Amino acid sequence: xxxxxxxxxxxxxxxxxxxxxxxxxxxxxxxxxxxxxxxxxxxxxxxxxxxxxxxxxxxxxxxxxxxxxxxxxxxxxxxxxxxxxxxxxxxxxxxxxxxxxxxxxxxxxxxxxxxxxxxxxxxxxxxxxxxxxxxxxxxxxxxxxxxxxxxxxxxxxxxxxxxxxxxxxxxxxxxxxxxxxxxxxxxxxxxxxxxxxxxxxxxxxxxxxxxxxxxxxxxxxxxxxxxxxxxxxxxxxxxxxxxxxxxxxxxxxxxxxxxxxxxxxxxxxxxxxxxxxxxxxxxxxxxxxxxxxxxxxxxxxxxxxxxxxxxxxxxxxxx
Amino acid sequence: xxxxxxxxxxxxxxxxxxxxxxxxxxxxxxxxxxxxxxxxxxxxxxxxxxxxxxxxxxxxxxxxxxxxxxxxxxxxxxxxxxxxxxxxxxxxxxxxxxxxxxxxxxxxxxxxxxxxxxxxxxxxxxxxxxxxxxxxxxxxxxxxxxxxxxxxxxxxxxxxxxxxxxxxxxx
Numbered sequence: 229x230x231x232x233x234x235x236x237x238x239x240x241x242x243x244x245x246x247x248x249x250x251x252x253x254x255x256x257x258x259x260x261x262x263x264x265x266x267x268x269x270x271x272x273x274x275x276x277x278x279x280x281x282x283x284x285x286x287x288x289x290x291x292x293x294x295x296x297x298x299x300x301x302x303x304x305x306x307x308x309x310x311x312x313x314x315x316x317x318x319x320x321x322x323x324x325x326x327x328x329x330x331x332x333x334x335x336x337x338x339x340x341x342x343x344x345x346x347x348x349x350x351x352x353x354x355x356x357x358x359x360x361x362x363x364x365x366x367x368x369x370x371x372x373x374x375x376x377x378x379x380x381x382x383x384x385x386x387x388x389x390x391x392x393x394x395x396x397x398x399x400x401x402x403x404x405x406x407x408x409x410x411x412x413x414x415x416x417x418x419x420x421x422x423x424x425x426x427x428x429x430x431x432x433x434x435x436x437x438x439x440x441x442x443x444x445x446x447x448x449x450x451x452x453x454x455x456x457x458x459x460x461x462x463x464x465x466x467x468x469x470x471x472x473x474x475x476x477x478x479x480x481x482x483x484x485x486x487x488x489x490x491x492x493x494x495x496x497x498x499x500x501x502x503x504x505x506x507x508x509x510x511x512x513x514x515x516x517x518x519x520x521x522x523x524x525x526x527x528x529x530x531x532x533x534x535x536x537x538x539x540x541x542x543x544x545x546x547x
Numbered sequence: 548x549x550x551x552x553x554x555x556x557x558x559x560x561x562x563x564x565x566x567x568x569x570x571x572x573x574x575x576x577x578x579x580x581x582x583x584x585x586x587x588x589x590x591x592x593x594x595x596x597x598x599x600x601x602x603x604x605x606x607x608x609x610x611x612x613x614x615x616x617x618x619x620x621x622x623x624x625x626x627x628x629x630x631x632x633x634x635x636x637x638x639x640x641x642x643x644x645x646x647x648x649x650x651x652x653x654x655x656x657x658x659x660x661x662x663x664x665x666x667x668x669x670x671x672x673x674x675x676x677x678x679x680x681x682x683x684x685x686x687x688x689x690x691x692x693x694x695x696x697x698x699x700x701x702x703x704x705x706x707x708x709x710x711x712x713x714x715x716x717x718x
Contacts, residue, residue: 302573333672337600344608348580351612355573355619363619370616374609381604394673 238329245318249462254280256462256504263508284455292451299356306353307449307456313346314463321470322397324480324488335396336388339471340381343426347373349460350428350435354445365444368515369435372425375522380422382530386415386537387475400479409476414533416476418526423472425518427464429503431510434518469499551592559585568635570628572618576611583607594668597676 254269254277261268272278294303320335322328332338347370354366388394390411391402402408409416425432436444446457473479473495480488513521559582566578583606590599680688 299573302577332596334596334600337597337604337673341600341603341608344604344612347608347612348615351615351619352573352577355615367616367619370612370619374612377608392674 234329237327241318241323241327241329242315245315245463245466246459248466249459250280250284252462252465252500253283255500256507259501259504260508263505287452287455287458290451292453295357295359295448297358298448299358302352302356303448304453306349306356307453307460309352310346310349310460311456311463313342313349314460314467317342317467318463318470320396321467321474322400322479323492327489328397331395331397334394336384336394336399336475340377340384343380344377346426346464347377349457350445353449353457354435357445357448359448361441361443362445362447365435365437365441365447368437368441369428369445371519372428372432372434375519376422376425379418379522379526379530380426382527382534383415383418383422384475385534386412389534389537389541396474396479400474400481403478403481407476407478407481412476412533412537414529415537416472418530418533419475420472421526423468424503424506425522427461427468429461429465430507431512432518433512434515437512465500465503466496469496469503472499552589555585555588555592558582559589570631570635572627572631573615576614576618579614580607580611583611594670595676597671597673 257279258268258270258276268276269279270276272282294300317339319329320332320338322331350369350373351366354362354364354369357363387399387408390408391399393399393402399408428435435441436446438444441447446454449457470492473492477495480492482488482491486494562578562582562585566575566582569575569578583602587599587602587607590596590602
């Protein structure tokens with residue numbers, strides 16, 4: 229691959245991702261409306277699509293206020309971390325056979341490392357706001373994300389065992405005969421639940437829980453700084469969906485009447501839809517229930533899955 | 548690769564110095580995160596991507612988050628920063644720094660006189676790391692496992708709560 233091709237891939241991926249993140253504002257509102265038996269935004273432009281433009285313009289023109297009691301530098305830094313860490317994670321995702329920004333041989337671990345750095349945005353945002361509700365949200369966010377990171381990492385190790393590599397391209401190639409959802413169903417479900425908790429989406433949006441904590445860790449944010457948290461959340465959904473597709477649903481693989489990229493996009497959009505459906509249909513659990521559920525149920529399940537997968541993999545090898 | 552190594556070592560040293568001299572605990576911890584990231588970069592430039600990523604996941608992603616978590620819970624404010632400021636007077640750090648400076652000069656002299664050795668970078672992939680962990684160093688690995696188990700048992704013992712009898716409305 230030449231340097232120019234590489235630059236084009238980077239620009240293309242960035243362009244598509246940022247547009248998807250903005251477009252999801254419209255998708256989410258229309259889909260929620262559909263499932264709640266109403267119309268949703270349908271006035272501005274065709275199908276109400278210009279609501280995205282209106283929303284973005286509104287965010288840009290809002291007063292960008294930094295509270296005088298806040299820790300100014302960290303207050304500004306926090307929203308940048310969330311978008312930065314999620315965008316960096318996209319570096320390793322194989323969109324199609326040759327379309328990947330960096331084909332690292334530690335790809336999966338890089339994803340885990342970046343998602344573990346994402347915690348800082350919540351913790352620092354909540355702490356720097358110097359506000360009780362924001363601090364409570366940050367504390368919840370920190371413990372939730374640290375806990376669920378553990379299961380997220382462990383749930384993916386079954387896939388790594390079956391492939392014998394951390395490389396994302398190799399993982400997709402290894403699913404030629406059978407998708408990993410068939411051989412690793414438990415791993416998939418744990419990854420899915422941990423993914424919702426990592427992106428702190430509803431029903432696990434406990435750090436922001438607007439009914440108890442107003443808006444949690446971003447209560448003091450306004451204007452485009454709030455917009456960064458907003459975009460970061462949509463990028464996070466896209467990231468987890470793309471990871472689920474690449475790890476468990478065969479990535480770009482599919483019947484040849486559609487190009488590989490189209491298969492990847494279709495599958496990813498399906499999972500984004502599932503994320504939105506979950507938001508529309510499930511109530512939020514209590515905070516201690518969430519943490520208890522993680523450590524007392526998910527951890528033993530995922531460890532058992534790891535042991536059984538390892539045993540079967542060894543047995544199949546005839547060792 | 549040599550240049551990358553020197554740049555990231557410089558960042559690591561600078562970030563560590565800043566981590567020590569900041570008065571505010573959270574700012575200091577953030578510089579410590581930068582220092583760990585720089586250390587990960589050093590590992591990467593020396594050809595051990597696996598260790599580099601583990602450094603980010605374990606140190607930057609988990610341990611420092613726990614530190615910040617505790618600092619947040621303690622709600623250390625301006626008073627602690629002031630206390631730190633009082634502790635960090637030249638009278639306190641001048642003596643040890645002077646002595647260490649002598650050692651540093653000695654080390655630089657030794658390094659300048661040493662014969663030239665070029666860095667041989669061999670890339671160690673995750674497979675090699677795990678093979679040596681579960682082959683050569685299996686005893687050490689198991690001992691670490693014992694240690695962690697002891698930690699877990701201790702934590703479970705400390706965290707054990709007596710059974711509370713609640714009013715039936717609170718159940």
